[in-house]
Amino acid sequence: MNKHAQASLEYLIIYGWVLAIVTIIVSTMVLLFGATAEPVSFNVSDPAKFTIKGTSIFSGSVQIKLQNITGGKILITSLESSGYENCSLDQQIPSEDGISIGQGSEFLILCSVSEGGQKTVTFNYLDAFGLEHTLTIRTSPGLVVTEPVGETICNDGLDNDGDSLIDCADTADCLDGTSCGAGSLACYAGVCSQVHILTPPSGGPGVISESGIYLLTQDISNIHEGYQITANNVTLDCLGHSLAGKGHNSGIKLATVYSNVKVKNCNIHSFVNGIYLSYSSDVELIGNNTYNNSDNGIWFYRSAHNTVTNNHANANGNGMVFFQASNNVLTGNEINNNALNGVVSEYSDPIMVNNTVCGNAEKDIICAGSGFGSGNSATNVLGCSAEIWSDNCP
Ligand SMILES: [Ca+2]
Numbered sequence: 001m002n003k004h005a006q007a008s009l010e011y012l013i014i015y016g017w018v019l020a021i022v023t024i025i026v027s028t029m030v031l032l033f034g035a036t037a038e039p040v041s042f043n044v045s046d047p048a049k050f051t052i053k054g055t056s057i058f059s060g061s062v063q064i065k066l067q068n069i070t071g072g073k074i075l076i077t078s079l080e081s082s083g084y085e086n087c088s089l090d091q092q093i094p095s096e097d098g099i100s101i102g103q104g105s106e107f108l109i110l111c112s113v114s115e116g117g118q119k120t121v122t123f124n125y126l127d128a129f130g131l132e133h134t135l136t137i138r139t140s141p142g143l144v145v146t147e148p149v150g151e152t153i154c155n156d157g158l159d160n161d162g163d164s165l166i167d168c169a170d171t172a173d174c175l176d177g178t179s180c181g182a183g184s185l186a187c188y189a190g191v192c193s194q195v196h197i198l199t200p201p202s203g204g205p206g207v208i209s210e211s212g213i214y215l216l217t218q219d220i221s222n223i224h225e226g227y228q229i230t231a232n233n234v235t236l237d238c239l240g241h242s243l244a245g246k247g248h249n250s251g252i253k254l255a256t257v258y259s260n261v262k263v264k265n266c267n268i269h270s271f272v273n274g275i276y277l278s279y280s281s282d283v284e285l286i287g288n289n290t291y292n293n294s295d296n297g298i299w300f301y302r303s304a305h306n307t308v309t310n311n312h313a314n315a316n317g318n319g320m321v322f323f324q325a326s327n328n329v330l331t332g333n334e335i336n337n338n339a340l341n342g343v344v345s346e347y348s349d350p351i352m353v354n355n356t357v358c359g360n361a362e363k364d365i366i367c368a369g370s371g372f373g374s375g376n377s378a379t380n381v382l383g384c385s386a387e388i389w390s391d392n393c394p
């Protein structure tokens with residue numbers, strides 16, 4: 001053995017041990033910390049051709065949403081898996097030869113799973129030129145089957161908790177106003193919609209002068225004036241939040257609107273008028289609560305053909321006042337305990353069905369003519385015919 005070779009051997013003997021020990025320490029640390037901290041990931045074997053748009057794991061079920069970016073239509077001819085109990089493709093129309101998926105289309109692979117560990121699913125497909133390929137989607141080793149925790153992501157196109165309601169349609173988890181995509185998209189009434197989130201008014205009313213969906217996502221207090229709607233085709237939904245004034249103006253004013261305006265779920269207090277309609281029609285007031293407004297809960301001034309459903313107008317000056325306002329339909333409202341009157345009609349009566357108008361200090365209902373409607377509870381009325389009311393206040 002020459003001198004050089006002997007030196008190399010000594011080097012290996014001395015430093016080889018050090019190298020081995022370092023390797024063992026590093027491996028142990030990866031096992032102890034690295035591997036367990038790593039979240040489960042899904043990888044496709046050809047990311048240039050398929051994008052993973054979302055994944056979901058909950059008890060007994062794995063969903064993988066893919067997008068075809070091959071550049072053309074594909075035909076999936078077979079599907080195999082390892083580690084899953086069974087896998088299927090969802091939401092695609094099968095043909096004799098396979099399942100056809102267009103360029104840019106998204107599709108779901110659904111698998112059952114009962115144990116942890118690494119899983120793979122593989123499918124064969126023909127590309128737009130008829131050439132055969134194979135795609136494999138593999139999990140990282142630590143796939144753990146979890147319990148459902150609700151619709152955790154409202155824009156992934158997946159049912160994250162297995163209740164068969166997806167994204168915004170799962171209104172129990174993706175609440176109205178929850179972001180469901182880029183820009184100003186948010187869940188509203190089960191649909192991912194373009195919405196405007198209202199900011200507090202300052203230095204005058206918050207003016208809504210363009211059509212659209214407006215959501216109040218916070219309580220607003222101590223304002224001089226609330227919102228004023230001057231456009232048609234507007235939905236203003238307070239989502240149960242409150243608008244609180246300091247004794248002036250109106251909470252919500254509708255000024256000269258005449259088509260498809262809705263005001264919903266607003267708690268409005270401490271203004272002169274809670275809601276004030278001026279020269280407006282085709283307005284729907286649904287589920288609002290007006291109280292502690294000094295003049296009126298809701299004031300209809302020269303405003304006809306509106307509907308007022310399931311609102312509360314309690315403990316205001318008057319509950320609802322109709323001044324030269326015909327053909328308004330009141331259904332299922334509670335108009336109680338106001339400091340003056342419940343419902344006051346001047347010049348023409350609204351159509352009242354199944355409202356509770358009780359405990360108001362002066363009159364519960366003052367009719368201009370003899371009134372319209374049926375099934376209303378009241379005790380103390382003026383001018384109204386016996387058909388529209390019964391003395392059965394609780
Ligand atoms: Ca749910």
Ligand SMILES: [Ca+2]
Pocket residue numbers: 150151159160161162163164165166167170
């Ligand atoms: Ca769901």
Ligand SMILES: [Ca+2]
Pocket residue numbers: 151152153154155156157158159160166167
């Ligand atoms: Ca989802």
